[in-house]
Amino acid sequence: MTSKTADVWLPFPAEEIKGLPDRYRYRHWDGEEEFPADPAACVFYVTPYMKSPAVTVRPLAHMPEVRAVQTLTAGIDHVLGGLDVLRPGVHLCNARGVHEASTAELALTLVLASLRGIPGMVRGQDREEWRSGFYEALADKSVLIVGYGSIGAAIEDRLAPFECARITRVARSARTAARGPVHALADLPGLLPGADVVILSTPLTEETRGLADAGFLARMRDGALLVNVARGPVVDTDALLAELDAGRLRAALDVTDPEPLLPGHPLWHARNVLITPHVGGSSSAFEPRAKRLVARQLSALAAGEPLSNTVLTTK
Structure with missing residues (x-):
């Protein structure tokens, strides 16, 4: 396709992104009620950032020609419910490389602050x-990172x-990383009692939903700190509340279940908990990295090259 007959939907104005190929028409849409153009002409859809799943997937049923859906989040759970309307062969790509710096900074902040x-x-x-x-230091602590992908x-x-x-x-399965061995999720029961700090940075999947349940938390040592920068439903909120109210564990949560927390929710006032409002990726580091990713992906698409960060292809 050489003429500009194909649209790309972006949550940023195209003029703010350097290096975009000139073969596409760029439409700016960040979740507004009215679409910027006919979705049927869209071949590459960059989803709005930090919008609800309902808003994010709303255009998909009207995009018969879309070839790729690019999220600006590391997780893809918010779009999975809308993929069944797409034709086979559509690539779903995540934002690997965009949120690592910002989310890791916040994880460290939550640990140190707590x-x-x-x-x-x-x-x-x-x-x-x-x-x-006297307060506790991170020095001499044993730290367990659950979810050892790029963010971990x-x-x-x-x-x-x-x-x-x-x-x-x-991580999900055992392997060897640059810094050393990575254990499988099945090893967690034996690892939890030895950790002073447990950091959750795993994606939300059926395998990890409710991972930090009553049994998981019971295996953590007295006084240990649970840090969640993953997704709220990775933790069983009721089970965590029981441990916090008993004073046995501490928690620092950037994500919660439910989210956002409504006024009056008991987690707001639980003992020994620090809550931030899901801002792990929402920093000044986000936009430049997100825009560079979009430009790289669209350059690859225009050149007929494989896209990066493909996490699944529709069937």
């Missing part, structure tokens, strides 16, 4: 209280200078 008692100090500042004393590896990169006693890696 161990050092920063939330209590902020409350103390509001009350003009001088909360001196980026988290370890940032933990490396902090003199942790041990960093243990877990």
Whole structure:
């Protein structure tokens, strides 16, 4: 296709993205009620960022010519429910390479803030209280990273200078990574009791939904910290609340189930919990990386080359 008869839908204005091939018509759509053009002409759909699944998948039923759906998130769970309307052969691509830096930064922030008692100090500042004393350090702690993909590896990169006693890696299946062995999920029962900090960075799948359930949490050592920068449903909220209210575990959560938390939800006021509103990827690092990914993908499409980050192809 050499003439500009094919559309590409972008959540950014095309003029803000350097390196876009000139063979496509670019339509700006970020989830508004009205579509920017006839979806039937779209061949490449970049989904809006941080919009609901209903908004994200709404155009798909009207895109018979789409060849690829590009998310701007590492996870793809929010679009899976809309793929059954697509013809066979459509590529679903995620945003691997976009969120690693930002999410890993937040994971480290949550660990340090929780161990050092920063939330209590902020409350103390509001009350003009001088909360001196001894607080926990990350140094000499054993850390377990559950979900050792690109984000999990980026988290370890940032933990490396902090003199942790041990960093243990877990992924869906066992393998060897650049920094050492990676255990399988099946090994978790034996690994959890040895960790001071457990960081969840796994995608949400049927295998990981409810992974951190009552049994998982019970195996964590007394006083351990659970950090979730994955997806809310990876953790059983009721089971976590029971452990928090008992004072046995601590938690730092960038994601929750339900999400967003409604006013009055008991998780807001549970003991020893730090909550951030799903901002792991929402930093100044997001847009430049997202735009570079989009430009690379569209250049590949225009050249007839394979797309990167394909996580599944419709059948």
